[in-house]
Amino acid sequence: MTSVFEWFLSCSRAKKRVISVAIDACMLTFACWGALVLRLGTADGLIESYWLTLLLAPVCAIPAMIPLGLYRAVIRYVGYRAIWTIVRAVTLGVLIWAAVVVLADLFMPRSSIIIYWMAALVSVGGTRILGRWMFRQFTPMGRSYKNRHARCALIYGAGASGQQMANAFLISPEISPVGFLDDDPAIHGSEITGLRVHSLDEIETLISRYGVDTVLLSTRKMSMHRKREVFAVLENYPVAVKTIPSFGEVAQGKIRATDIMDMDVADLLGRDAVAPDQTLLSSCITSKSILVTGAGGSIGSELCRQIVRQAPIRIVLFELTEFALYSIEHELRDLIVAKQLKIQIVPILGNAQDRNHLEKVMRHYRIDTVYHAAAYKHVPLVEHNVIAGLQNNVFGTLAAAEAAVACNVSNFVLVSTDKAVRPTNVMGASKRMAEMVLQAISEREKTQYHSTQFAMVRFGNVLGSSGSVIPNFRKQIKNGGPVKVTHPDITRYFMTIPEAASLVIQAGSMGSEGDVFLLDMGRPVKIVDLARKMIKLSGHTIREEDSADGDIEIIYTGLRPGEKLFEELLIGDDAQGTRHPMIMRSSEAFLEWEALREELITLQRLITEADYEKIRRKIGELVSGYQPEKDIQDHLYIPSQPIQQIEEIHH
Numbered sequence: 001m002t003s004v005f006e007w008f009l010s011c012s013r014a015k016k017r018v019i020s021v022a023i024d025a026c027m028l029t030f031a032c033w034g035a036l037v038l039r040l041g042t043a044d045g046l047i048e049s050y051w052l053t054l055l056l057a058p059v060c061a062i063p064a065m066i067p068l069g070l071y072r073a074v075i076r077y078v079g080y081r082a083i084w085t086i087v088r089a090v091t092l093g094v095l096i097w098a099a100v101v102v103l104a105d106l107f108m109p110r111s112s113i114i115i116y117w118m119a120a121l122v123s124v125g126g127t128r129i130l131g132r133w134m135f136r137q138f139t140p141m142g143r144s145y146k147n148r149h150a151r152c153a154l155i156y157g158a159g160a161s162g163q164q165m166a167n168a169f170l171i172s173p174e175i176s177p178v179g180f181l182d183d184d185p186a187i188h189g190s191e192i193t194g195l196r197v198h199s200l201d202e203i204e205t206l207i208s209r210y211g212v213d214t215v216l217l218s219t220r221k222m223s224m225h226r227k228r229e230v231f232a233v234l235e236n237y238p239v240a241v242k243t244i245p246s247f248g249e250v251a252q253g254k255i256r257a258t259d260i261m262d263m264d265v266a267d268l269l270g271r272d273a274v275a276p277d278q279t280l281l282s283s284c285i286t287s288k289s290i291l292v293t294g295a296g297g298s299i300g301s302e303l304c305r306q307i308v309r310q311a312p313i314r315i316v317l318f319e320l321t322e323f324a325l326y327s328i329e330h331e332l333r334d335l336i337v338a339k340q341l342k343i344q345i346v347p348i349l350g351n352a353q354d355r356n357h358l359e360k361v362m363r364h365y366r367i368d369t370v371y372h373a374a375a376y377k378h379v380p381l382v383e384h385n386v387i388a389g390l391q392n393n394v395f396g397t398l399a400a401a402e403a404a405v406a407c408n409v410s411n412f413v414l415v416s417t418d419k420a421v422r423p424t425n426v427m428g429a430s431k432r433m434a435e436m437v438l439q440a441i442s443e444r445e446k447t448q449y450h451s452t453q454f455a456m457v458r459f460g461n462v463l464g465s466s467g468s469v470i471p472n473f474r475k476q477i478k479n480g481g482p483v484k485v486t487h488p489d490i491t492r493y494f495m496t497i498p499e500a501a502s503l504v505i506q507a508g509s510m511g512s513e514g515d516v517f518l519l520d521m522g523r524p525v526k527i528v529d530l531a532r533k534m535i536k537l538s539g540h541t542i543r544e545e546d547s548a549d550g551d552i553e554i555i556y557t558g559l560r561p562g563e564k565l566f567e568e569l570l571i572g573d574d575a576q577g578t579r580h581p582m583i584m585r586s587s588e589a590f591l592e593w594e595a596l597r598e599e600l601i602t603l604q605r606l607i608t609e610a611d612y613e614k615i616r617r618k619i620g621e622l623v624s625g626y627q628p629e630k631d632i633q634d635h636l637y638i639p640s641q642p643i644q645q646i647e648e649i650h651h
Contacts, residue, residue: 021062024061024062024124025062027120027123027124028057028061028062028093028120028123028124029057030123031057031116031119031120031122031123032057032097032116032119032120034115034119035113035115035116035119038115052104052106057097057116057120060093060096060097060100061089061090061093061094061096061097061120062093086121086124087121089124090117090120090121090124091117093120094113094116094117094120097116098113151175151176151213151214151240152176152178152210152211152212152213152214153175153176153177153178153212153213153214153215153216154177154178154179154180154181154198154203154206154212154214154215154216155177155179155180155181155195155215155216156180156181156182156200156215156216156217156230157180157181157182157217158180158181158182158184158187158192158197159182162180162182162192163192163193165216166180166192166193166195167193175214175216177195177216178195178206178210178212179195179196179197179198179206179210180192180195180196180197180198181197181198181199181200181202181203181215182197182198182199183199183200183226185199200230200233203233203234203237203239204237207237207238207239212239213238213239213240213539214239214240214241214242214539215234215239215240215241215242216242216243217230217241217242217243231533231537234537235533235536235537236536238539238541239539240537240538240539241537241538241539276502276506277506277579277580279509280505280506280507280509280510280579280580281306281310281502281505281506281509282310282311283509284368284369284410284411284413284505284508284509285307285310285311285312285369285505286310286311286312287311287312287313288312288313288368288369288410289312289313289314289315289316289365289366289367289368289369290307290312290314290315290316290367290368290369290370290371291315291316291318291361291362291365291367291369291370291371291409292304292307292315292316292317292318292370292371292373293318293319293352293358293370293371293372293373293374293400294318294319294320294352294372294373294374294375294415295317295318295319295324295325295328295373296317296319296321296323296324296325296327296328297319297324297373297374298462298497299373299415299462299497299500299501299504300319300328300371300373300374300415301324301327301328301331302497302498302500302501303371303373303415303501303504303505304317304328304332305331305332305335305501306498306501306502306505307371307505308332308335308336308341308343309339310505311341311343312343313343313344314343314344314345314346314365315332315343315344315345315346316346316348316361316365316367317329317332317345317346317347317348318348318350318352318358318361318374319347319348319349319350319374320349320350320351320352320374322349325347325348325349326347329345329347332345333345346365348361351396352372352374352392352396352397352399352400353391353392353395353396353399354399355399355400355402355403358399358400358403359403359406359407362403362404362406362407362409363406363407367404367407367409368409368410368411369409369410369411369412369413369508370400370404370409370411370412370413371413371415371504371505371508372397372400372401372412372413372414372415373415374392374396374400375392375393375396375397375415375431375434376388376389376392376393376427376430377417377427378427379419379425379427379428379560379561379563380560380561380563380633382425382426382427382430383425383426383427383560383561383633383634384561384633384634384635385634385635386426386612386615386616386632386634386637387607387610387615387634387636389426389427389430390426390430390433390603390607390615391607393427393430393431393433393434394430394433394434394437394600394603395600395604397414397434397437397438398434398437398600400412401437401438401441401452401454402441404452405441405445405451405452408450408452409452410452410453411452411453411455411508411509411511412438412452412453412454412455413454413455413456413457413504413505413507413508413511414434414435414438414454414455414456414457415457415504416431416434416435416456416457416458416459416516417431417458417459417460418458418459418460418493418521419431419564420432420435420458421458421625422624422625422626422627423564423623423625423626423627424563424564424626424627424628424629425561425563425564425628426619426628429619429623429626432623432624432626433619433622433623434456435456435458435516435588435590436590436591436596436622436623437596437600438454438456438514439454439456439514439516439588439590440514440590440591440592440593440596440597441454441514441593442454442513442514443513443514443590443592443593444592444593446513453511453512453513454511454513454514454515455507455508455510455511455512455514455515455516455517456511456514456515456516456517457503457504457507457508457517457519458516458517458518458519459493459495459500459503459504459518459519459521460492460493460494460495460519460521461492461493461494461495462494462495462496462497462500469492469527469530470530470534472484473530473531473534474534476552477534477535477538477540477552480551480552481535481543481551481552481553481554482552482553482554482555483531483534483535483552483553483554483555484554484555484556484557485527485528485531485554485555485556485557486527486556486557486558486559486560486563487527487556487558487559487565488528488556489526489565490526490527490528490559490563490565490566491524491525491526491527491565491566492524492525492527493521493522493523493524493525494521494522494525495519495521495522500519503519503580503582503583506580506583507519507578507580507583510578510579510580510583510585514590515585515586515587516585516586516587516588517578517583517584517585517586518583518584518585518586519582519583519584520581520582520583520584524566528554531554532554535551535552535554540552542554559629561630561633589624591622599618599621599622602618603615603618603619603622606618610636612632612634612636612637613632616628616632
């Protein structure tokens with residue numbers, strides 16, 4: 001039997017269809033004969049008396065089945081959709097046969113027509129179900145779905161998406177689905193695609209009964225709150241929590257139906273999305289010419305994606321790194337083609353510190369709105385490279401802002417950070433100084449008729465940005481640990497990159513006279529708690545004092561240079577609401593332009609002289625609350641030594 005079935009599978013597609021037609025012809029003839037036997041109560045003389053009626057059964061049915069696609073279905077993948085095709089095809093074939101029999105005045109008991117229809121459904125459908133069963137029982141590929149080495153999985157969500165994925169995984173050598181989990185009590189205990197539906201409360205029993213080690217999330221419409229509740233339950237059990245792709249991802253060819261992915265950490269930290277204000281999204285973008293500096297970065301690239309969706313005339317991508325510029329340019333061009341948009345994409349290689357270059361670009365392309373996302377953001381790196389950080393973050397912002405003023409740009413939006421508030425590091429201090437530059441220029445220019453509207457948007461960490469903690473943890477877990485956390489009490493705010501970019505655009509549309517906007521970052525998260533969740537939901541256990549046989553250890557490496565335990569968004573306590581529920585406005589003190597200008601000249605001179613000690617003192621004079629926690633960490637800094645000591649060294 002096995003060899004016959006394997007021979008059938010090895011045949012060409014055309015030969016398989018011919019064989020299937022021949023089998024169906026025999027089964028339909030037999031079904032018709034059986035219907036007559038059941039109706040008349042005897043088989044004697046049936047063939048001689050009803051040979052034409054029997055012959056017409058396959059002759060009428062097969063031509064009806066072919067156009068309906070019955071012979072295009074692959075037996076090994078027969079599912080509910082294929083069964084519905086069988087029902088339609090058989091019903092149509094029987095109706096045609098009955099009409100021919102009546103019109104030809106052939107004797108046929110009317111009740112036998114119904115019996116024949118039911119028998120035909122059983123015979124035609126049964127052969128395909130039998131074929132599917134044989135495939136799974138007698139072929140290596142078919143048996144793989146029950147491979148004892150496969151991961152036994154529960155699928156969370158028994159809706160259409162979960163059902164489709166269950167069918168896809170039935171022949172997967174990696175995943176063997178054993179049941180559904182669902183929130184709807186009305187379907188608990190029922191069977192869908194051959195798998196029983198359970199409640200989440202049964203998870204412990206199911207793990208014990210089936211050896212479940214994976215839970216696959218198929219519910220895309222689940223609220224963030226419910227997802228966190230599910231995670232809170234599942235993290236107490238030795239199961240990996242994965243996600244399966246959406247139909248959209250599969251349809252676009254981005255991913256296979258059977259591909260599984262690590263959980264989206266946004267589901268642990270995110271919140272239910274607040275619908276954007278479309279007026280705010282479009283007011284500074286639609287039908288306008290847009291410039292994004294740092295267009296290839298984490299925030300800059302997402303800004304570009306969302307800007308394109310608001311239909312600007314053009315978008316100028318200004319980026320220092322060649323590969324980053326190349327990547328975002330090609331991604332946006334593909335997006336424009338896919339959505340059939342008419343938007344000019346202009347990639348410009350350049351340094352945001354070069355005012356002349358920026359001014360030429362802004363003037364040539366008649367820029368209406370600038371989103372300034374070009375900055376050095378990694379705290380330890382800037383702490384080790386103080387001069388480069390100040391030049392880029394402070395004087396780069398100054399160059400971009402002055403170029404915007406010179407070119408009569410309508411709106412200028414700075415992407416800032418919560419590390420600018422009472423900073424303990426150079427990166428945060430440099431971003432606060434960048435905010436002060438814009439505040440001072442805005443105050444200077446507000447009497448002008450065509451003054452540029454400046455806005456600064458301050459927010460915390462974004463999930464998945466380059467160098468962020470999430471990808472690092474995921475890599476460490478994949479490598480078997482240890483997971484490295486700087487301090488047991490370190491706490492951060494998190495936001496998804498798309499949400500942050502959307503709020504930056506909306507906040508920028510409300511900017512006037514140098515406003516500082518603060519984004520609602522949600523709940524603060526202890527980094528060690530995040531590490532624990534990621535380890536558990538990857539299906540591993542934590543190695544600690546009371547569980548020495550755990551899989552992965554968490555170790556503490558100490559705070560990095562310039563790193564704070566806690567971040568905050570507001571310097572004072574005067575935050576005010578705006579028309580958007582997740583955006584607040586703050587009015588914070590700053591130096592007027594003339595005074596700030598003199599300080600910047602002094603700072604630039606100190607940078608030229610590479611006088612790190614005076615640079616630090618100057619930062620402390622300019623930035624309120626700047627309190628560095630360690631000595632100067634710059635890799636080029638050489639502490640001054642007494643003259644006598646130096647002479648002793650030389651001698």
